Each structure stands twice: as structure tokens, then as C-alpha cells.
């Protein structure tokens with residue numbers, strides 16, 4: 005049968021990305037942004053289920069690599085906050101302070117955590133006594149608040165980061181700590197690969213590293229509007245925090261030494277990326293492992309007596325699949341086209357359509373959300389077919405996302421003569437004249453001034469981790485010695 009898809013008028017096309025994003029998170033019931041405190045949002049049930057699925061995958065990866073989940077306190081006393089000077093300075097403009105308890109002013113004002121280095125390292129200093137306590141690998145998934153001054157955007161730039169996953173580790177040697185940095189990078193790679201979110205890894209420039217870190221490594225992805233979003237970071241602290249917080253241990257020779265620490269974090273920006281990278285004009289497109297509902301069954305009834313047969317058959321099909329998948333029969337009294345659109349909007353990977361024709365031939369019609377293909381499947385093979393489809397869906401989603409991502413990374417051997425117009429023009433499509441965005445890799449000399457000059461116009465994401473042969477000249481005309489990546493960043 006032909007069912008006309010009924011598109012609500014509200015979802016703008018994805019190439020109008022800003023509008024599309026705001027509408028899709030509202031219409032697909034991810035978050036409600038109407039709460040009257042700027043940058044604070046309400047997660048809706050469907051969005052929260054997606055969020056939990058993502059973080060449960062990460063939870064497993066962390067557990068498998070020996071990380072233990074903890075919970076550290078929300079408030080940080082002012083005197084501790086100022087202990088690590090660079091961190092205090094770095095977060096100076098972003099901290100919310102608690103200054104009163106009820107009607108009484110507090111003797112020591114309390115910071116609401118913008119991040120948890122301080123409470124965690126304070127406790128580390130109490131727990132770590134000898135090399136036998138190391139390595140110590142802890143993590144927590146909490147909310148943090150930061151007084152963000154730029155324009156806020158749901159799940160991307162917020163004042164309450166509701167889903168801040170931070171891991172902190174302490175080690176007996178620099179070598180161990182550096183290995184931990186590698187392990188952290190690998191965990192994040194695995195997570196983003198599982199979700200089909202393409203990324204590029206860069207070592208952030210020194211002037212843009214985490215306050216207090218020796219160096220920072222970051223994962224960035226490219227959004228459909230061509231701007232990049234930082235989606236995960238890994239920091240090596242050396243002994244700096246250990247010295248500020250007195251995290252000392254007795255080594256195997258009986259000598260006292262400061263520990264080496266690392267930390268790595270990501271947030272609900274992962275959910276934003278999942279939505280932005282995979283979605284289309286119809287709405288969300290969810291990888292099967294993340295979808296709260298994996299199969300929606302739509303009985304195509306027509307008000308005739310045969311409707312009962314169709315409903316009964318639909319329930320039987322649901323039962324058949326329910327051991328392996330989360331399944332639901334949508335038997336609401338609505339037109340099928342309306343139901344189709346609703347579930348496409350919510351990104352359900354597989355839809356099963358059942359009319360009288362299917363009942364009579366002992367088949368079902370299976371629709372794939374990722375590429376809109378429909379096939380007719382015998383019910384005897386249904387379970388295997390749907391399993392196969394789910395694998396194909398995630399692979400297809402990954403390959404689409406990768407292709408798109410790779411097409412947005414450009415190499416520029418000979419850098420432009422430097423004016424603001426030129427800086428932006430490298431990210432402009434010559435044919436259409438439109439901002440195409442993406443990431444440009446450009447050669448620069450070793451004078452940081454040249455990088456800083458570029459950073460007046462574009463964000464410097466940093467250097468590739470891997471070795472590159474360097475060709476070309478810097479903007480100053482000198483021979484280039486390294487590659488930096490630049491983009492317009494969120």
C-alpha cells in the first residue's frame with residue numbers, strides 16, 4: 005500500500021543547520037530549553053535515555069580498563085580553589101560562588117565546581133601513601149556549572165554542564181602517566197567510533213591548553229555548518245597538581261616522590277554531535293545501540309474487520325523480536341503517515357509496516373531509517389534479517405559520516421597572504437562563494453606570533469599528533485616547521 009508521509013511543517017531542512025538543530029532537539033524531545041535561567045536546560049525522557057545509553061557504553065570502556073567510578077563533592081572552599089594558581093586564574097571568570105547559608109554570610113565562600121581537579125586531588129593526597137596505592141584511576145559523571153559569557157546553545161555551550169564525565173589518574177612515574185594519556189585517547193577513539201562520530205585529534209597550542217596542564221590533547225568534530233566542536237580532551241599534568249595538593253608517595257626504594265597526574269573529560273556535547281552528524285531533513289538518525297526504541301511496528305489498519313487480524317499479527321511480530329530488540333507496536337488511533345513521520349523524527353532505526361497484504365503472505369515490510377530502503381521479509385527469517393539490518397545501518401551511518409568529514413579537511417601547502425579576508429576565504433567555497441567551513445591544515449614557522457596572528461581570525465586547533473613532512477611557507481615568509489589546524493569553532 006502507499007502511505008503518504010506527513011511531514012509537519014516545523015522542521016527546517018538540515019542545510020539551515022542552526023534552525024534545524026534548535027527545532028530537532030525540541031521536536032524529538034531531547035531537551036526543553038524554556039527554563040528561565042540562561043544556559044540551564046531540562047532533559048526530556050527520550051533525550052535522557054539516549055544520553056544514558058551513550059554514557060553506559062563509556063562506563064563499560066572505563067570499567068574494562070580498570071577505572072573506578074566515584075562521586076566527589078559539589079562545593080569547593082575558596083582557600084582550596086586558589087591553591088592551584090593557574091587553574092584558579094583560568095576559571096576566574098566562570099565560577100559561580102555560594103556566599104550565604106540561608107541568611108548568614110559564609111565565613112569562607114564556596115565555589116560550585118566548574119571541574120573537579122581540586123576536590124579530587126585533595127582526596128588523592130589523603131589516600132595515596134605508597135607506590136602500592138598507584139596507579140589510582142577514578143572517574144565521575146556529574147553536573148558542573150560555568151558562567152559562560154558567549155551565546156549559549158543547547159548541549160553545546162551551556163552554563164550547567166549536566167553530563168560532565170571526568171576521569172583523574174595518579175601514577176608513580178612519568179612513563180606510566182604518559183601511557184595513561186594514550187589509554188585515555190584510545191578509550192575516546194573507541195567511543196566515538198562506536199557512535200559513528202568522526203573526529204580529528206590535535207595537540208592544543210600551549211596558549212590554549214587546560215589551565216594547569218603540561219599539555220592537552222583534544223578531539224574535534226566538524227558540524228554540518230562547517231564549524232568545529234571540541235568533543236573530548238585529555239590532559240597531562242606532570243607533577244604540577246601533585247605539588248600544589250601535596251600528593252606524595254613512598255616509592256619502592258623508600259623515597260618520597262610526587263605523583264604524576266592526568267585527567268580527561270567529555271560531556272553532553274557527544275549527544276549534540278550524535279544528533280548533528282547523523283540527523284537529516286526528517287529528524288534524528290540514531291545508531292541502533294543508542295536508540296531507546298530500535299523497532300517500531302505500525303499496523304496499517306483501514307477500519308475494516310480485518311483490522312483485528314492485523315493488530316494480532318503485529319503483536320506476534322513484536323513478541324518475536326522483543327528478546328533481541330526494544331520494540332513497540334504503535335496502535336494509536338492516528339493515520340500511519342503521521343506515525344511514520346513521528347518515529348522518523350525520533351530516529352528509530354527500523355520500522356515494520358504491517359497491512360493485510362503482509363498478514364496474508366506471512367511477511368512484513370521493513371523500512372530502514374538510515375537510507376529509506378524498504379524490503380519485504382518472511383517472518384520466519386525476521387529475527388536474523390533485522391539483526392543483519394542493524395549492523396548494516398550502523399556501518400552505513402559511519403561511512404556516510406566519515407566521507408562527509410574527510411571532505412571537510414583541507415591541506416594548504418602555501419599559506420595565504422595574510423589579511424582577515426584571506427583568513428576566512430580559505431574556508432569559502434570558490435564556486436558558490438558560501439562558507440563551507442571545515443578544518444584547514446596550514447604550515448607555520450616556529451614563531452608563536454604567527455600562530456597568534458592567525459588565531460585573531462580563526463581558532464587554532466593545534467598540531468597533529470603524528471609526524472608530518474612539512475612543505476610550504478609560513479605567513480611571515482619563513483620556511484614552515486610544523487602544521488597547525490585552523491577552523492571556525494563553536
Ligand SMILES: [Zn+2]
Pocket residue numbers: 448449450451454478479480481482
Ligand atoms: Zn612565521
